[in-house]
Amino acid sequence: MSKDFPPDTDDAGDDIVARRRFLQRLAGVVASSTLLSALPWMAPLRAQPAGRAPSDRVRVAVIGTGSRGTLLLKHLLRTPGVEVVALCDDYPPHLQAALAVAGNKPVAFTDHRRLLDMNGLDGVLIATPLHEHAPMCLDAFAADKHVFCEKSLALTVEECKAVARAAHGSRRVFQIGHQRLFSASFLHAHEMVASGQIGNITQIRASWHRNNDWRRPVPRPELERKLNWRLYRASSAGLMAELASHHLQIANWFLDAAPLSCVGYGSINHWKDDREVHDNVNVLFRYRDGVTLLYDSLTSNRYHGLEIQIMGPKGTIEGESGKVYFEQPPPAPGIVRLIDQLEKSTVETIPIGGPTWKPDSKQATAGQALRRDLGGDDGTAISMAAFANAIRLNQKTPQMIDHAYRSAIAVLMGQAAMDQGREIAWPGDYS
């Protein structure tokens, strides 16, 4: 896959013609790669992008047109064979802005239940505050719609189970907004792990550090809890849901398991402004065979930034920066040349010799690059194409429900461990 994945010179991001061409080539790559074909959520991408016939089109709506919803909308507008027929938001400024982005073509709604009654609607994309995910997903499945839900899946364990069960029982497609499932560098990293190149994973370390205030300016005081929904427990699971969930999903995916238990400490030690969610979270997850995931997140310092390190006895993958570091050094170029000539039974002078080679320190080492993400796309553009194709094919990908469920539950385990000051066990599967 690593060498076959379409080069990112062919911009996946900008115009619909370029994206169609990119998706055409991606289809060929996925079809010819054993490893990619083995990932069920990649399967819809084996289909060539839809033509321009009305029968090819899938008709979708976006519920929640804040920053994330608008980003999804922009991708959808450039995805071949997708028609955005409606937008829904109960905050008029966001809805008006999103309608303008879509050329005022979609029908506007303020109530998602009204939107679900719309004729000819195939599916919805839900990008609302976390506490609204579960009721909206359940309503959408009840209306027999295909559902794309932004991460994290839901605010409580009971809601996560209910949505996962509904998705499982539905004949429609369900997809979760974990775009790293479609990221070229994470797919390459997964291939490296699956083929044993770093050995069995022994530990994963991940962190997401920022130095920014989550509080948004509010035009009127009564809008505080609506616009600053991330800051309040009734609508948010804080850093665990908004940031950690991505790396919890990677850990569950790469370990092919859910965590057994979790401990942690969290605090509000910097942004003391009556917010209810931690600005400093530190959690430790235990997986089978003694494998651990250490995660921490801050909003008061950005020095360590964003990274996930997947470690095994033979090497380390840094997923976010797209690098791999092997524990054993590569042979010197002169040795590589010697091996080559021995294979060809030729004799040439072996160039070698010089002051002793020293291994790179972690700080200085360049590592080896993974496949870069495509045209600046972190997987979101490809994930929109996958969702559209899955709808067109009416092809469910059951592992999506597991990815959504496991990472959302891990989020809640981490939050509960910090809140309750004790070890929290995996609460069981949804079925």
Added chain:
Amino acid sequence: MFHHTFAAMNTRFSMVLPETEARAGRRFAREAEAVLVEQERMMSRFVAHGDLATVNRDAAGGPVPVPDGLWDVLQTCRRHHELTDGAFDIAQGSQRGGHRMQMVHFDPVARTLQFTAPGMQLDLGGIGKGIALDRVRQLLLDRGVGHAFLSFGESSVGVIGTHPAGDCWPVGVEDLFEPGRSLHRFDLRDSSMSTSGNREGQAHIVDPSSGCLVTGCETMTVACASATDAEVLSTALLVVPAPRRAAILRHYAGVQAVHIVYRKSNGRWTGEKDWLYE
């Protein structure tokens, strides 16, 4: 063919065994790794409870017993110190210059040593890889390997037999500024080659007569039967002026050497053979 590269003694060790099956090769590689781990434990200053580290820690306070393996290594170092007229010296100290290895008192009956000046340390960096490489080569000879090319950090090379398609292993001294280009060639058969020197801006080799670091971008490469001798000589010949080199080499048989000096002109570095001994 079997080949394997692994981390050892803060650098990398490559073994290329052109006529060895993979299964046997893997066994030899495991044995070689074990040999190098043991050699490092014995000779490294940085392995906390290793033999040399223990001596370095305790020998200023009185005679310390020296384990047999390290004792043999240190006697080899003493012999080379004499044969090179002090140009090879494993003793470092706070005092500058003046053949510091003579300030180490060895008691051959009790097998102890003691530092007779304060602030002294022994450093086997100029010989250790050669000793370890000779040990691995002997291991492979004992296992009946007839053809091998061994590289320890690229600065020390040891071979067994010849290239399977030739009558020797032709080994080039690589241009530091033009990788892949060879500035001089040695034809090795059952022998070794070692290179010491500085890359651009580096200085890590101490001239024992003055206590000063050797500066300047230059390398000394020595080929002879033993990797230990080759490593000793590549360091010793680098620190002495050219007229003294022949005198040192009269004590060693079958040695070839080349000194390469790099000079910068018009922003470009060029290496030239400055001295050749055949």
